[in-house]
Amino acid sequence: MPSTAYVYVPAPSRRNLEIGLAQGLWGWRTPTLDRAGARAAVESLVEGDFLVLAYKGPNCRVEAGQWSHASLKRVVVTRVTRPYFRDENPVWPDDDYPERIGLDVLNEETDVQGQALGDQAMEALRLSANKQGAALVADGIDGVIRFAATTPNSPSSDGSTGLVDHSGPDSEVVQVLVRREQGKLRRKLLNGATTATCALCGRTLPTRYIRAAHIKRRADATSLERKLMANIMPACLLGCDELFEHGRIVVDDSGFIQVRPRTTDTVDLLSAAEALQGRLVAGFSPDRAGFYAWHRENTSS
Incomplete structure (x- = not known):
């Protein structure tokens, strides 16, 4: 069972938070980890553990338990992708923060109430705030499970589970968090419409048959790229999404669909792909061109 680390991010560190999430990194000053077991806590984290970053809460100089019903401006649930390492290459503008871990953002919410994480998690965050953002590590993932279950959950209505490579007892909560991201993208893409048009085949369908598809696949996109609408297209579940x-x-550099046949393709599969050959993809633009180029260069031929 993975562990969960809780880290509090104060209001003045908003820019550092944005940079860290965009870079897939979090770091600490060396003096912060020199204090009572703080480095050992970070070093204990392994790939697949969770790291919860909480931004902007109330006064932390209160008695234990006083944060149980506190409100946090932002909570970001991430997963460790690279365990503890040292690196002094500049990332953040105000300091080096050389003691680092790599992370992958799963989901974030704003205006989160303490009940959404639970008493143990909120107390860990209060202690982190009092320890200059040191990580407080708890065995298990109870806080993450609670967060997934009690904060607004908007899984995609198309049944998408997202691109999740993790397995084990925590896989279900990861799926829930990734589907919530998909739900947010769908709402933004569809804007309340009941029908939508597939960017690839041009068919207009009820929205339950349309996926908010990443052009540069989610597993390889940065946290920022995952949320950019330039990296999202409506793709139908009648075959276009899977073919892409x-x-x-x-999609070539002029916005036209090109077929990439393989020797293992059946006649029917090739026929479905060839029906799209030469179509101009809807919504093609310069800011999307780079994502389509990434897709061309990183899918097997």
């Missing part, structure tokens, strides 16, 4: 996902079709 598996690289059977790509």
Whole structure:
């Protein structure tokens, strides 16, 4: 069972938080980890553990338990992708923060009430705030499970589970958090419409048959790229989404669909792909071109 680390980020560190999430990194000053077991806590984290970053809460100079019903401006649930390492290459503008871990953002919410994380997690965050943002590590993932279950949950209505490579007892909560991200993208893409048009085949369908598809696949996109609408297109579940996902079709640098046949393709699969050959993908623009180029270069031919 993975562990969960809780880190408090004070209001003045907003820019550092944004930079860290964009870079897939979090770091600490060396003096922060020199104090009573703080480095050992960070060093105990392994790939697959959770790291919860909480931004802007109330006064932390209160008695234990007083944060149980506190409000946090922002909570970001991430997963450790690279355990503790040292690196002094500049990332943040105000300091080096050389004691680092790599992370992957799963989900974030704003205006989170303490009950959404639970008493243990909120007390860990209060202690982190009192220890200059040191990580407080708890065995298990109770706080993350509670967060997934009690904060607003908007899984995609198309049944998408997102690109999740993790397995084990925590896989379900990871799926929930990633689906919530998909739900937010769908709402932004569809804007309340009941029908939508597939960018690839041009068919207009009820929105339950349309996926908010990442052009540069989610597993390889940065936290920022995952949320950019330039990296999202409406792709239908009648075949277009899968053909694009598996690289059977790509979009060239002029915005036209090209087929990439393979020797293992059946006649029917090739026929479905060839029906899209030469179509101009809807919504093609310069800011999308780079994502389509990434897709061309990183899907098997």
